[in-house]
Amino acid sequence: MSASAHADDHSHHRFQAHHFETGEQQFQAGKLGMWLFLSTEVLFFSGMFCAYAAYRAAHPQIFEDAAKFLKPELGAANTIVLLLSSLTVAWSVRCVQLNDKKGLLANLIITLACAGIFMGVKTVEYSIKFTEGLFWRGGYTYVEGSHPDLGPTHERLMYTGLVMLGIGVLLGVIGIVLGANSVGRRWAFYALAATVIGAGVGCLAGNAYTQGAEGDEHHAEAAAHADHEHEHGEEAAHGEEEAEGEGNVAVEDQEAVEELEGTDRVDGLEHPETAEQAIEQVQSPGEIQAEEASADVVLTKEKLVYASEGPKFPGVFFSIYYAMTGVHAIHILAGIGVFVWIVSRAARDHFEPHYYGPVEYTGLYWHLVDLIWIFLFPLLYLIQ
Amino acid sequence: MIATPAQIEQGTSHDEKNYLNVSSGFASWAFTLDHKRIGIMYLVGIAVSLLLGGIFALLVRLHLWYPAGGMFDAKTYNEIFTLHGAIMVFLFIIPSVPASLGNFFLPIMLGAKDVAFPRMNLASFYLWVIGAIFFVSAMLISGLDTGWTFYTPYSVETSTAPVVCATMGVFILGFSSIFTGLNFVVTVNTMRPPGMTWFRMPLFLWSLYATGIIQLLATPVLGITVLLLGLEATLHIGIFDPKYNGDPVLFQHFFWFYSHPAVYIMILPAMGVVSELLPVYCRKHIFGYKFIALSSVAIALLGFLVWGHHMFVSSQSALTAVIFSGLTFSVAIPSGIKVFNWLATMYKGNLYLTTGMCYVLSFLFLFTIGGLTGLHLGSLATDVALHDTYFVVAHFHYVMMGGSLIAFIAALFHWWPKMFGKMYNETWGRISALLVFVGFNLTFFPQFLLGSLGMPRRYASYEGREGFPVSETMLQQFTALHRVSTTGAMILGVGLFIAAGTLIAALYYGRRAPRNPWGGATLEWTCQSPPIHHNFHETPTVGDPYIYANLEWDPDLEGYKPLPPASPTPAHEQEPVG
Amino acid sequence: MSENHSHYVTPLPVLLGTFLALVGLTVLTVYQATQDHVDFGRFEVGLTLLIAAVKAILVAVIFMQLAHDKPMNSIILVSSILFVALFLSITLMDRAEYKPQVDDYVIQHPKTADSL
Numbered sequence A: 001m002s003a004s005a006h007a008d009d010h011s012h013h014r015f016q017a018h019h020f021e022t023g024e025q026q027f028q029a030g031k032l033g034m035w036l037f038l039s040t041e042v043l044f045f046s047g048m049f050c051a052y053a054a055y056r057a058a059h060p061q062i063f064e065d066a067a068k069f070l071k072p073e074l075g076a077a078n079t080i081v082l083l084l085s086s087l088t089v090a091w092s093v094r095c096v097q098l099n100d101k102k103g104l105l106a107n108l109i110i111t112l113a114c115a116g117i118f119m120g121v122k123t124v125e126y127s128i129k130f131t132e133g134l135f136w137r138g139g140y141t142y143v144e145g146s147h148p149d150l151g152p153t154h155e156r157l158m159y160t161g162l163v164m165l166g167i168g169v170l171l172g173v174i175g176i177v178l179g180a181n182s183v184g185r186r187w188a189f190y191a192l193a194a195t196v197i198g199a200g201v202g203c204l205a206g207n208a209y210t211q212g213a214e215g216d217e218h219h220a221e222a223a224a225h226a227d228h229e230h231e232h233g234e235e236a237a238h239g240e241e242e243a244e245g246e247g248n249v250a251v252e253d254q255e256a257v258e259e260l261e262g263t264d265r266v267d268g269l270e271h272p273e274t275a276e277q278a279i280e281q282v283q284s285p286g287e288i289q290a291e292e293a294s295a296d297v298v299l300t301k302e303k304l305v306y307a308s309e310g311p312k313f314p315g316v317f318f319s320i321y322y323a324m325t326g327v328h329a330i331h332i333l334a335g336i337g338v339f340v341w342i343v344s345r346a347a348r349d350h351f352e353p354h355y356y357g358p359v360e361y362t363g364l365y366w367h368l369v370d371l372i373w374i375f376l377f378p379l380l381y382l383i384q
Numbered sequence B: 001m002i003a004t005p006a007q008i009e010q011g012t013s014h015d016e017k018n019y020l021n022v023s024s025g026f027a028s029w030a031f032t033l034d035h036k037r038i039g040i041m042y043l044v045g046i047a048v049s050l051l052l053g054g055i056f057a058l059l060v061r062l063h064l065w066y067p068a069g070g071m072f073d074a075k076t077y078n079e080i081f082t083l084h085g086a087i088m089v090f091l092f093i094i095p096s097v098p099a100s101l102g103n104f105f106l107p108i109m110l111g112a113k114d115v116a117f118p119r120m121n122l123a124s125f126y127l128w129v130i131g132a133i134f135f136v137s138a139m140l141i142s143g144l145d146t147g148w149t150f151y152t153p154y155s156v157e158t159s160t161a162p163v164v165c166a167t168m169g170v171f172i173l174g175f176s177s178i179f180t181g182l183n184f185v186v187t188v189n190t191m192r193p194p195g196m197t198w199f200r201m202p203l204f205l206w207s208l209y210a211t212g213i214i215q216l217l218a219t220p221v222l223g224i225t226v227l228l229l230g231l232e233a234t235l236h237i238g239i240f241d242p243k244y245n246g247d248p249v250l251f252q253h254f255f256w257f258y259s260h261p262a263v264y265i266m267i268l269p270a271m272g273v274v275s276e277l278l279p280v281y282c283r284k285h286i287f288g289y290k291f292i293a294l295s296s297v298a299i300a301l302l303g304f305l306v307w308g309h310h311m312f313v314s315s316q317s318a319l320t321a322v323i324f325s326g327l328t329f330s331v332a333i334p335s336g337i338k339v340f341n342w343l344a345t346m347y348k349g350n351l352y353l354t355t356g357m358c359y360v361l362s363f364l365f366l367f368t369i370g371g372l373t374g375l376h377l378g379s380l381a382t383d384v385a386l387h388d389t390y391f392v393v394a395h396f397h398y399v400m401m402g403g404s405l406i407a408f409i410a411a412l413f414h415w416w417p418k419m420f421g422k423m424y425n426e427t428w429g430r431i432s433a434l435l436v437f438v439g440f441n442l443t444f445f446p447q448f449l450l451g452s453l454g455m456p457r458r459y460a461s462y463e464g465r466e467g468f469p470v471s472e473t474m475l476q477q478f479t480a481l482h483r484v485s486t487t488g489a490m491i492l493g494v495g496l497f498i499a500a501g502t503l504i505a506a507l508y509y510g511r512r513a514p515r516n517p518w519g520g521a522t523l524e525w526t527c528q529s530p531p532i533h534h535n536f537h538e539t540p541t542v543g544d545p546y547i548y549a550n551l552e553w554d555p556d557l558e559g560y561k562p563l564p565p566a567s568p569t570p571a572h573e574q575e576p577v578g
Numbered sequence C: 001m002s003e004n005h006s007h008y009v010t011p012l013p014v015l016l017g018t019f020l021a022l023v024g025l026t027v028l029t030v031y032q033a034t035q036d037h038v039d040f041g042r043f044e045v046g047l048t049l050l051i052a053a054v055k056a057i058l059v060a061v062i063f064m065q066l067a068h069d070k071p072m073n074s075i076i077l078v079s080s081i082l083f084v085a086l087f088l089s090i091t092l093m094d095r096a097e098y099k100p101q102v103d104d105y106v107i108q109h110p111k112t113a114d115s116l
């Protein structure tokens, strides 16, 4: 913003508000406003990060136990999809700066399709967890070791994906019909169509992948079961080896059991049923025979606390998981809504190198949503 | 501040259409993007909230006339003090000065036509309305009785429905507050007129800027807190509710990370008002401008480091409590800087005891008492004894009401002529100031004593019962002090009604206000009273906002007018006001 | 309008290169988390978050153009992160301090399958 800029520009752009001196002042004000809004978003999410960190620091085990229910491949795929959408958003800003309307529209449509794919994959993840009973703490019905039949869920997801594809195509057609006289309306429908088709693709692909992966897992599990006895024999031989996995859990669990059984002085455990139930809970996560464990490992209070927190304790992880991914998904949906509007305006030639603030601001918002996912992905899917 | 010849000319010429009569009809208000009209709509909403909250306060005080409680059963009493607290905090104090007067005067003081985002400004007002309707109706219909703090596990286990509704209301109100703060920060950052450097900004703008920073950084945390609380109450997500493996102390961390800084959302604009009014009514340049300006920012930032002082007896760890206690004292420094600078401004000043100034003097007295008693509560050992007693109630009323509300009223009297173009009756204004001051101290000073004697807050009765034994002497003391307090509250109520009546009567019977009735040097006094739709015809030039030597009393105008730049009159020759 | 020339236009190779780097880092972090060859133990969390932070910085600096923007916008982002750090650090410190008490209570009052 400078006096010379003002002098050069006597005719105000049609979208320049009356209370700004120059278009540049308006642009910078909008950008500053968007950055301030993004800082509020960072703090908004911080509450959930805080809850995550608080429970993870106190009870790492629920996070380790829960990790096996999350498929890093799906999370990684969604990460790459979001990164791609970030690229296309940044590219679309470049296009509008260079007055390339076709490039702008193409990039925005790809962005929306990516957003759709992301939501489609999330639908698959949520649906399968719901079927397994992996709800938030209050609704947690998962029983350790149970293998609910996922067949109907996969079938339903497949139909959902196909229906979405159909709706997407329909939206495109509606756009052609209703938008015959209005380029803005036509492109708004195209944008919606791209999103919904993306969601269908995401749903179908995610579904197919999980179904395939489950099949592999069943084979692997059967094979692993055969090796089970053998492996544990080996581990017993190298007792002090800090091997990760079931063997180690078994050792610690055994200690917890002994401590529970041996300590009469722990108040509140006088009732034999309570203590027994607590012991069962310690045993159940690993599903391991107590006799298998051997070496003497110093056991922390952690295991005992973990057992005392009750069988639905892992539900807290899923509470945090749903809160974080759910709020993030709401932000994706909001972004989709705004981008549809941006596409419609772009189609009506509202943007040009002198005036493209809304594209840039929405892009910034989208990047932040991506940025938050960049942290959510490893925290929820990878750290075990 | 030197006005251009054109502006001087306009002062004598016929008035143009102002923002009030430039257009009319419901839609011209409901869909207005004019920051001044939005400010007025906020003012109406805030006044209604104050009335509601005040009525509930009087009900609480009347109930406590008798040791057994005179009017309600315990549950209803809980609901009424919750209504009082929640309405006053979320609907009145937080938006009071920034949303109404800030909205009105921030762009004018910047010489701008509007705030940066007028649509967002209007949206923020409607969010406030929706949030308020949600909040109040939910509380009235379903009976919220958790206090305004929503502490878990009580809030998630006893009264799910009202808590969910109220938290949704708070969530919406939070966004309204964020949008207001965002608008102010962007406006100040990008729309200052040529010549107005950061250190030539009126101090009111500094305080609104600092407030905006807090609103932006703290309010989102409240948003996520109430969102998680709502989920806890409905779905039992097990984050705050110990029954579901949750941690109630974590809730308090979340809540106070917002709610302590929120105290500064409430008081900083009030401090800005005082910094603005004092030099005008003392006819003297503000003392220590930079210190006052920067202490606002310091308060905003330090305010984020002390939230744990609300949790000294809530299972917070000893280590954290010691750290928070130590940090709490640090906030006293910037507040102290302000008070001393105000006093220094008054020293050897030429004081005009207008109604605005009377309220400012009350502010100085009451806020200082409130601030100093905060030190008792900030130190660990005494807080253990005083926590959850009437001492706390008295302390925060001295700060919130003696500070924020009194400054709000002072600002209304100061700027009323500018906002509506009418002068109020100075005599009645002063009477109201006196009644409010006397009533306030009668109401709340006894509460310090009550608290020291061990009277817990939020109790519906004080006749004694299991867990709260009350001896005969204690009962007599409690009863006497409660009755003084209730009597004071009635006087305070009368005072506030007289203040409101004086202002409203001015709209109908007041004489026309000149451009500059008090001799202020900030930009709002150079535009017409009431201002025209776009505030200024041309972006005005600015200078030091606290130099009064270039203004001269004009008996014909019954207001001040700028001197021709060549022959400045010494300040002491100026005529008194009114 | 001359003012537009001051707006930085990110070159296409930079955009594409950043994207590829981000994808590469994603692959790296997934590989690191799922591989069994090297065990970073306690540092695994830190390493994973470090990679995430690098990705976040790439997005902020290049896609969000902070590198060529007014410093104010960078200050806003950094200060919001500082306040998050403040919030998390003190809250977590306190929780770690009072955790033993909570743990003792939990052990004495164990929850069972039908206790809720």
Ligand SMILES: [Cu+2]
Residues within 6 Å of the ligand: B259, B260, B263, B306, B307, B309, B310
């Ligand atoms: Cu506080």
